[in-house]
Amino acid sequence: MIWNKYSKAVSYQLVAIGFLLSGCSVYSFTGTNIDPAVKTISIQTFQNNADNxxxxxxxxxxxxxxxxFQRNTTLKLVPRDGDLQFEGQIIAYDFAPAAIQRENGVDQAGVNxxxxxxxxxxxNTKDDxxxxxQTFQSSDDFPAAQDVARINNDPTALRRININIITDLFNKSVANW
Known part of the structure; x- marks a missing residue:
């Protein structure tokens, strides 16, 4: 008798969780909330319009x-006219001192x-x-000893900034956050 009460309670909880996850749209464990009618995505080359x-x-x-997007969704990447379409440009690439330090009476960058x-x-061609x-922005700090040329040659440094921007873009477009 006790087992029946326990299994009923568990069954009701599983049904409730199922209703919460199903809702009116599709939910995935990557956090996307993509309409089932959306099947394709097109991503045009982001032109570099930053001066430096x-x-x-x-x-x-x-x-x-x-x-x-390919790792985190099941959307098929197409060259153009996807159900979801991304285009844009890189508008700023700024490398500047972030923390000034005084050393031997001289002001210099402690962090760039x-x-x-x-x-x-x-x-979104399915739901305008x-x-x-929107403009998305991210930054990262580097020791003053690292100049911009060294950072440009370090694939992980730029990738960290790119991933921050892309995560924000992903959340805004398909996760509805």
């Missing part, structure tokens, strides 16, 4: 966006900060209420 950004930044950022801004236009155009 490295030449490879456009290609690296675009490929990172594609990789992230690299900041990248990307302007994104997102189009979700369309947006």
């Amino acid at each position: 950004g490295p030449s490879f930044l456009s290609q690296r950022f675009t490929e990172d966006v594609k990789d992230y 900060r690299l900041t990248i801004q990307v302007r994104v236009r997102f189009t 209420k979700q369309d947006f155009e």
Whole structure:
């Protein structure tokens, strides 16, 4: 008799969890909330319009966006006219002192900060209420001994900043956060 009460309680909890997860749209454990009618995604090359950004930044950022969406959704990547469409440009690549220190009577950078801004236009062809155009930004601090050339040659340094921007873009577009 006790086992029956316990199994009924567990059954009711599982049913309740199922209703919570099903809702009106599709939920996945990656946090996406994509309408089942959406099957494809197109990501145009993000042009580098930053005055001092490295030449490879456009290609690296675009490929990172594609990789992230392919890893975290089941959407098929198409060259153009996807159900979800991304386009934009890198508008800022700024490397500047973030913390000034006085050493031997001379002011110098203690930490340098690299900041990248990307302007994104997102189009959802299935639901135009979700369309947006927004600037996303991220930065990272580096020791003063690291100059911008060394950072540009370090694939993990730029990737950290890119992933922060891409995560925000992902959350805004398909996770509805």
